[in-house]
Amino acid sequence: MDNSVQDSDKYETISIESKIREGVFHKVVKDLETGKAVSCSCKCWSKGKKQCAAMRSID
Ligand SMILES: [Zn+2]
Numbered sequence: 001m002d003n004s005v006q007d008s009d010k011y012e013t014i015s016i017e018s019k020i021r022e023g024v025f026h027k028v029v030k031d032l033e034t035g036k037a038v039s040c041s042c043k044c045w046s047k048g049k050k051q052c053a054a055m056r057s058i059d
Helices: 043-048 053-058
Strands: 011-017 025-031 036-040
Touching: 011 053, 025 053, 036 043, 036 053
Parallel strands: none
Antiparallel strands: 011 025, 025 036
């Protein structure tokens, strides 16, 4: 649906299971140039623009 970060040369999507909610996965988008997480599918990021635990684990 959202194709803005689908450039596979620059970004990698990593699924990380939530430690708080079993069976819930964070789809973290990692910028391969900087090695940092730039986006996540979860509510923390998509609604609050707060880095979640999964995003922080990538930095
Ligand atoms: Zn997340």
